[in-house]
Amino acid sequence: xxxxxxxxxxxxxxxxxxxxxxxxxxxxxxxxxxxxxxxxxxxxxxxxxxxxxxxxxxxxxxxxxxxxxxxxxxxxxxxxxxxxxxxxxxxxxxxxxxxxxxxxxxxxxxxxxxxxxxxxxxxxxxxxxxxxxxxxxxxxxxxxxxxxxxxxxxxxxxxxxxxxxxxxxxxxxxxxxxxxxxxxxxxxxxxxxxxxxxxxxxxxxxxxxxxxxxxx
Amino acid sequence: xxxxxxxxxxxxxxxxxxxxxxxxxxxxxxxxxxxxxxxxxxxxxxxxxxxxxxxxxxxxxxxxxxxxxxxxxxxxxxxxxxxxxxxxxxxxxxxxxxxxxxxxxxxxxxxxxxxxxxxxxxxxxxxxxxxxxxxxxxxxxxxxxxxxxxxxxxxxxxxxxxxxxxxxxxxxxxxxxxxxxxxxxxxxxxxxxxxxxxxxxxxxxxxxxxxxxxxxxxxxxxxxxxxxxxxxxxxxxxxxxxxxxxxxxxxxxxxx
Numbered sequence: 001x002x003x004x005x006x007x008x009x010x011x012x013x014x015x016x017x018x019x020x021x022x023x024x025x026x027x028x029x030x031x032x033x034x035x036x037x038x039x040x041x042x043x044x045x046x047x048x049x050x051x052x053x054x055x056x057x058x059x060x061x062x063x064x065x066x067x068x069x070x071x072x073x074x075x076x077x078x079x080x081x082x083x084x085x086x087x088x089x090x091x092x093x094x095x096x097x098x099x100x101x102x103x104x105x106x107x108x109x110x111x112x113x114x115x116x117x118x119x120x121x122x123x124x125x126x127x128x129x130x131x132x133x134x135x136x137x138x139x140x141x142x143x144x145x146x147x148x149x150x151x152x153x154x155x156x157x158x159x160x161x162x163x164x165x166x167x168x169x170x171x172x173x174x175x176x177x178x179x180x181x182x183x184x185x186x187x188x189x190x191x192x193x194x195x196x197x198x199x200x201x202x203x204x205x206x207x208x209x210x211x212x213x214x215x216x
Numbered sequence: 217x218x219x220x221x222x223x224x225x226x227x228x229x230x231x232x233x234x235x236x237x238x239x240x241x242x243x244x245x246x247x248x249x250x251x252x253x254x255x256x257x258x259x260x261x262x263x264x265x266x267x268x269x270x271x272x273x274x275x276x277x278x279x280x281x282x283x284x285x286x287x288x289x290x291x292x293x294x295x296x297x298x299x300x301x302x303x304x305x306x307x308x309x310x311x312x313x314x315x316x317x318x319x320x321x322x323x324x325x326x327x328x329x330x331x332x333x334x335x336x337x338x339x340x341x342x343x344x345x346x347x348x349x350x351x352x353x354x355x356x357x358x359x360x361x362x363x364x365x366x367x368x369x370x371x372x373x374x375x376x377x378x379x380x381x382x383x384x385x386x387x388x389x390x391x392x393x394x395x396x397x398x399x400x401x402x403x404x405x406x407x408x409x410x411x412x413x414x415x416x417x418x419x420x421x422x423x424x425x426x427x428x429x430x431x432x433x434x435x436x437x438x439x440x441x442x443x444x445x446x447x448x449x450x451x452x453x454x455x456x457x458x459x460x461x462x463x464x465x466x467x468x469x470x471x472x
Binding site: 050051053055056058061064065068069072076077098100119121122147148149162 | 266294314328333367
């Protein structure tokens, strides 16, 4: 059995101890690789099992919560002491959206790269996002959407956030970005990232540009 | 498409092979907008693929699966679908709404999410470490010491608690089983406080040891507080008492 499938089994059992032990065995992997090569495929496998009529939505919920625990603990183990922050980013799922695991991983990756972040998790209404963004002034706002039916709302979020006095860079991610063209729901400047690898590349590029800017 | 006029307690649909709705019950009409008379129009896109995949095998007569429907209330409503193919290849479906039963789970999940956000993992890991140390400490509080081939001593240290006796029992029974011991001495001299639950577990251990060795277990160095607790249990003559280890050993070796 492949490693992600083994992990998926522990997540579905709700067995935090075994799941954590499995993750610990792969200590040599970077945080990104642990997310991209183990945790993401494990959760995708959970979804596949539902499509395959082997588990129920209730089982999926249990796997999600267990996975959340693993991600939280992993972040603590890997991120260590808070670094000096220079830039701010905020992360949230659209209203009604419950799939927050991917977003949580992205939040940790930003932290790892020295960003100060606010992570709001699932189901955040647009009024609240606008209010928080106004008060906190993040440079980047990451939105996650996983259900087609929620797509029309994406446009509303992007438009409202674009009206802010200092409009932040909007990044859109989530399962849908792999299979659908999200462009029609976004503005020109919106950045759509299909997976964590694209996310890393964007972050790298962003950091080099900002260093160059600082040098001039 | 015809109305199936029986007061069924769940939404019911009868479909042909192409997914066209032939009959619908009153509740089905209440739950779904049936203007387009095909199942495709009321099932979520991804669930539709699941339905196709699992219903195409007409040999499997009874099927059960979770599907997401577009109901009148919400575009994402979870139903448990029970389905049977009849001889004329019509699919008969009963739909059990599931969102209600999952609601509690979703709320619990949100609460856990909150809880995780505020969990101090440093404390969590320290606690885990502490638990391991405690288990180790329990293991060391009742070492199994072979004195001769036939005689062994288990001196107990510290307070008698349920958890401690549980941990000691495991290693102790294992050692007795793998050796051929007849006389087992348990020394209480270094014991402090005694919990009733701990003593209950201890008496159980004694009876097991008695069954395994066939001899009375010798208990040494009982203090008044321990005697009071021990007196609450029926001991069925599986043990005998002595003042000190010195006395027991003296008698044993003089006999030899």
